[in-house]
Amino acid sequence: MTVFGFAGQNIRGMKAPQFPEGLLWFNSPPLTLEKLQKQGQVVLIDFWTYSCINCQRTLPYLKEWWQKYQDKGFVLIGVHAPEFEFEKDPHNIAQALEKYGVIWPVVLDKNYQIWNLYDNHYWPSEYLINPQGIIIYAHVGEGNYQQTELKIQEALSLEEAGIPLIGEVSTEVFQMGQTPELYCGYLKGALGNMEAYQKDKNHHYKTKTPEENLEPDLIYLEGVWKAKAEYLEHPRKTEKLEDTIILPYKAKKVYLVMESTSDKSIKVYVTLDAVSLTDESAGSDIKLEEEGPYAKSFIDVSFSTLYNLVNTATFGDHILRISTKEPGLRAFAFTFGN
Template sequence: MGVIIFLESGKVDMVKIQDGLGDLNISLFGTDDDSSQDRIQKKQEQYEFAKEISTPDGFINTDGSTIEELIGEKIILVDFWTYSCINCQRTIPYLNSWHEKYADEGLVILGIHTPEFEFEKEYANVKRAVEQFGIMYPVILDNDFSTWQSYKNRYWPRKYLIDIDGFIVYDHIGEGGYNETEEKIVELLNERRGVLGEQGNVSINTASPVGVESITDVRTPETYLGAKRVEYLANLPSEKCISMSCTYEVRGEIEQNTFQLQGVWQLRPEESTLISGEGSLFLHFFAGKVNVVAGSETPVEAELYLDGKRVEDEFAGAHVKNGSVIFQNHDLYNLIDLKGDAGAHILEIRVKKSGLSAFAFTFG
């Protein structure tokens, strides 16, 4: 397939990829003249045709959207994302900017929300995140991965551009490539104008939008805390603790890019949950920012310590106040921000009561 693919930072899922659903019917879209037939014939030889949204589980900012109804009228950007993914979150300011600049010019962004964790299937959680990020374009819940599988996707985030004739002409995996993506959007919008007989050209302004987060020198990989993908837990008492509650004690020096638990914790498929009245997570990281995907049914307070000292405001993340963080909504919490000065440190999250579930550490 003659598609441009950029490989940059992104997340790959662990779901088995199945065969995609059938293509939309290209005969639905007009080819009344020889030039249109020639244009579409050339594209058929180079590109795949768009796939339809499959079995949506809910809509936000729209009463319902289909690819079919937009082809022949709009340029479509399909963005696969999930709300607790830091890689996805860092792309949202660009998507919001493109929606603001180009929606009136014929661009429609469809955010396909395909969940990494079970809590991301909850409509209320996704709606809260959409409002928090200021997203105004349509978001479609893809809880069963059917649209994801139709596009044979494996990454969060991933963007596809669909042209006026319904062909997937651009494909970008992960973060970055924003100028290239915007240039392609404008190119397709101008092609659309020509096809529809509209006058003038769409101009481009690739200035970075407000709210863009910079990435520092990250050397610690994304770290999962659930039994299905736990890899860097350094003090598992025994193999039986993969499926039951166990008491954890810190063992010696915590090596870089590993974490240890303290207290009674239960490893569940996606998360580690504190069972005892108090407990800690210790993480030895190399990065400039530390986030944790976590939540609790009731508010849970935790104190943060960096290299043994209570975290001061200078290095506190966005969700930290006076060296503490309150966990409740299942979300991504920014704990540490070293203001661009990435380095190796040990973070302790000292949890004050039971009930906290931690899913993953991510970095920036």
């Protein structure tokens, strides 16, 4: 979950809390703020989690700041605070760091120790710490990249050095009527089916409402699914596409966090408004295959992460259907963009 704007009102101007010992670090031996302060370093802490689309969109800016300022007394530390259970897995995190090109130090905060010390509430969030160990700036969400970089330059006493600021790319702003983030598991989710979630067991769901009368912004299930606290799992192998997640939504872009519990990738078929996706409507992770006279759109789910399903040219109302024949698919959360 993310919001956009300034944060840290309760913590700005305070001494930055030290990191707990014994946490797992990537791309670096364990770092301490105390030692970095003695070295006169400026530190930017970025709270993130790798399957968050908002976090992913901040990575190019973080990467540029790391490249521009790491030899000028600047240290960037990613605090990976997992939203979902699979994001606690060090192997998954290592894969994600390679996939998304994260080369700066990252610490795994799987029990939210650092998160709580900083009274943080959202992904992504940034906290800038001066060489005296004081939090001098904080920001939540995407955007304001030039202002953040100006604060970095000021902390490094580089505001007069003529270093060009990063180009500000327009952020995806939530549009009126856009479908909000939707969780699939019963802990935070909601089903449109009359029987609601049947918790922690295989259940054959039925959508009795005609498709054109489905309520928007609710997840509907057809066929056999297992509802867990964090996710919906497809528990059986079928010959045909009998088991489906149906979602009426309003947006241009659709993302879904998914994982495969199988030792091989799972093919997940996606349709939009009862037809397969095309080059004009397919998200970046969609593949197209020819099967007989028809093209089918699908995603190979292997790595546990966020997948881009849909990217239509215009903002509007649609019905998304997701199906698979294989057991072991888990669906965690839908997010949307414009």
